[in-house]
Amino acid sequence: MNKRYDVIIRNGFLVCPDGVKKADVAVCDEKIVEIATEISGSAKTIIDAAGKHVFSGVTDGHVHFNDPGRTEWETITTGSSALAAGGGIAYFDMPLNCSPCTLDAKNFKAKLAVAQKDSLIDYGFWGGFTPKNLENFEELAECGVIGFKAFSCFSGIDEFERADDYTALVGMEKLAKLGLPLMVHCENAEMTRDLTSLALANNKTTVRDYFAARPPITEIENVSRMISFAEETGCKLIIAHISTAKAVELVTQARSRGVDVCCETIGHYLILTDDDVERLGTVAKCSPPIRDTQNQVKMWAKLLNDEIAFISSDHSPCDPKLKDGEFLKVWGGISACQTTLPAMLTHAYHARKVSLEGIARLTSQNVNEIFRIQGKGKIAVGYDGDFALVDLDKKFTLQAEDLFYKxxxxxxxxxxxCGTVTQTILRGTTVFKDGKIVSKPIGKHLRPNL
Ligand SMILES: NC(=O)NC(NC(N)=O)C(=O)[O-]
Ligand SMILES: [Zn+2]
Ligand SMILES: [Zn+2]
Structure with a gap:
């Protein structure tokens, strides 16, 4: 019998959870329906992936697309396009720096309306976790947030207040009941605030002064504090953009005694060092700051030892005018959502022999499992037909004009x-091909399957 499919991707090397296999994959009604050495049927669309590796597309668990409200920084249109150009098929957008922040159902719905209209790829939303909106957690959960996000230190946005210890504790008790995870930006509030004020009072505003105002202990202390709260309340905890190997160690130790905690890191903590930030300037300013080479070597060891759950971009762009000035004073946030997969292929696969299925777990499978997004995150029958086609050995030098960012x-x-995304396919539809966005916005809202 000659079956007819919507899409067949032929002759590629499929990066499956159990390894890389040369096989064809067929999609019907947006879902993977068959994987076989050779699929004999016909299809409306046949994609020849000879010589390419086929990954499950990237799900970026941490982006700030700033839409609605700060669209002069980024938009859902530009952000989702950039992510797709890097092999992305989905993202979870942070409750800041959009305006209003995502602190209640009304503001959630306002953002949802923008995404429904403009998002090229699939999306989930984080709800905000602040002292001002504890009573809105239930309504945000009903809206379908994938989890909640808190800052231990100043968030950079006045309307998004930091979670003091009382809020962290009471909020975690609520989330434990709701069954949703909390992600925390872990830097000790008092230490970062006072070290920063002291630096400013003494006119110490260079890049090195910035590092000194946010030393590793600020993260380490706060990670251990948040772990204690999670252990006590039973709330599932995710440490945001972990930057120090010592903090990863704390997470691993807590996991081994049964605490439901894991950590995310970001490409730049694995790729850049403090010296690179000094050379690059404010474009590479973020918090927590990028650390030294010694720490970075240990971070890679942690990654290779499976102690880091997933890698996101923490894409946090701004109007470039806000990056113009003294290092300590300018906006902190790095634009990075277009380059996570190529960066991992370059620095993890080619340079450090991390397996391709390991990269697929870190950029797609684990994040979908942790947030219980059904049917996404791997190349398997029954899962969405989401793929990033990659030429593993094709080199490129990143040019500003290649970026889809605002x-x-x-x-x-x-x-x-080394490693070029040639095509991105979302639920069977090609959204990006050979350097161009080739689809209208077709993103759908992703909710956790609780
Ligand atoms: N308000 C922000 O976008 N902050 C972000 N900024 C960084 N990482 O520098 C973050 O994730 O903390
Ligand atoms: Zn953060
Ligand atoms: Zn962030």
Whole structure:
């Protein structure tokens, strides 16, 4: 019998959870329906992936697309396009720096309306966790947030208040009941605030002064504090953008005694060092700051030892005018969502022999499992037909004009990568191909399957 499919991707190397296999994959009604050495049927669309590796597309668990409200920084249109150009098929957008922040159902719905209209790829939303909206957690859960996000230190946005210890404790008790995870930006509030004020009072505003105002202990202390709260309340905890190997160690120890905690890291903590930030300037300013080489070597060891759950971009762009000035004073946030997969292929696969299925777990499978997004995150029958086609050995030098960001800036401009995304397919539809966005917005809202 000659079956007819919507899409067949032929002759590629499929990066499946149990390894890489040369096989065909067929999609019907947006879902993977068959994987076989050779699929004999016909299809409306046949994609020849000879010589390419086929990954399950990237799900970026941590982006700030700033829409609605700060669309002069980024938009859902530009952000989702950039992510797709890097092999992305879905993202979870943070409750800041959009305006209003996502602190209640009304503001959630306002953002949802923008995404329904403009998002090229699938999306989930984080709800905000602040002292001002504890009573709105239930309504946000009903809206379908994938989890909640808190800051231990100043968030950079006045309307998004930091979670003091009382809020962290009471909020975690609520989330434990709701069955939703909390992600915390872990830097000790008092230490970062007072070290920063002291630096400013003494006119110490260089890049090195910035590092000194946010030393590793600020993260380490706060990670251990948040773990204690999670252990006590039973709330599922995710440490945001972990930057120090010592903090990863704390997470691993807590996991081994049964605490439901894991950590996310970001490409730039694995790729850049403090010296790179000094060379690059404010384009590479983020918090927590990028650490030294010694720490970075240990971070790679942690990653190779499976102690890091997933890798996101923490894409947090701004109007470039806000990056113009003294290092300590300018906006902190790095634009990076377009380059996570090529960066991992370059620095993890080619340079450090991390397996391709390991990269697929870190950029797609684990994040979908942790947030219980059904039917996404791997190449398997029954899962969505989401793919990133990659030429593993094709090198490129990142040019500003390659970026789909609203502002064409990135610390990686001028860097060479080995591993090029040639095509991104969302639920069977090609959204990006050979350097161009080729689809209208078709993103759908993703909710956790609780
Ligand atoms: N308000 C922000 O976008 N902050 C972000 N900024 C960084 N990482 O520098 C973050 O994730 O903390
Ligand atoms: Zn953060
Ligand atoms: Zn962030």
């Amino acid at each position: 502002h064409k800036v990135s610390p990686y401009v001028g860097d060479s990568f």
